[in-house]
Amino acid sequence: MNDNQADEALLALAQSFREALRQSVYVMRRLDSEEQLSSAQLGVLKMALDGAARVGGIARNLGVKVPSATEQIIKLERAGLVKREADPDDSRAVRVAATAAGRAAVENADRRRNEFIAGILGTLSEAERHAVEAALPVFDKINHSVQY
Amino acid sequence: MNDNQADEALLALAQSFREALRQSVYVMRRLDSEEQLSSAQLGVLKMALDGAARVGGIARNLGVKVPSATEQIIKLERAGLVKREADPDDSRAVRVAATAAGRAAVENADRRRNEFIAGILGTLSEAERHAVEAALPVFDKINHSVQY
């Protein structure tokens, strides 16, 4: 295979990959639509589980801007799932910590969503499941290589 | 492996899969943010390429409700990328057809986005690329099995 053919193949793979990405957005929406907690909120809430998350760190980890994180945090706070407290080391900063209710909400949401997906994965053949399993770390690598 | 262990494994795979989904949404946003044409608009525009798309069909194919499709179509029409014309066979219906500019815009957008993704895929090892290639049809199957 010469360089040109290699490029063609790569572009074709990229096209299929993009199609998968597009559908993923759709699947995420479906997954969200059944639930109380949105993905955005679940993401923030998970960051707050260890109790030491700062707003900026949460935003960076989720790939959103700080005001977007603040917005979700405020919603979670109103729902009683996190609390905000002053950072003892830096009074500019705010520490976000999940409450007991928040912790329970994460477990619940994760369980329900995982069961939904597991139900689908369960219909796959052994070989298909292996293919997914083998690709996930690569997807992870690809996703992480898309910089802000 | 007994059933219980199988379930555990499936749930763990589901968790990783969900993480990949979450990141995909993020990648899609990045991909969109550089471009004139949003994914939503590009999706609609592609449906209009064969010139025979009806609003309801476009919506169904994209997994959105009809008013959402109408909204995107109106934007594309204002941008001169599609035109709306009465369906000769059913005057309730509207046929959406890409204009020459629309056709060019799709080619351009696809090329740019594919090149971006291909650039990333090009950094993978042979084995990693094969893993992605093998998994994409399975992802497709999974994505399609998530019903409205």
Next chain:
DNA sequence: TCCTAACAGTTAGGTTACCTAAATATCAAG
């Protein structure tokens, strides 16, 4: 010491892409 630049977060205001419900127009079956 005190000034100032950098930093952490919030507030204000705007955009995009969805949604549901209601309105309009047409079709088709009895």
Next chain:
DNA sequence: CTTGATATTTAGGTAACCTAACTGTTAGGA
């Protein structure tokens, strides 16, 4: 020729993001 179903648009609303501007805090010189 009426009536229920179908195709689309309009109206109004929501969630999650963004940038710019503002407030308060820190820290590193002069």
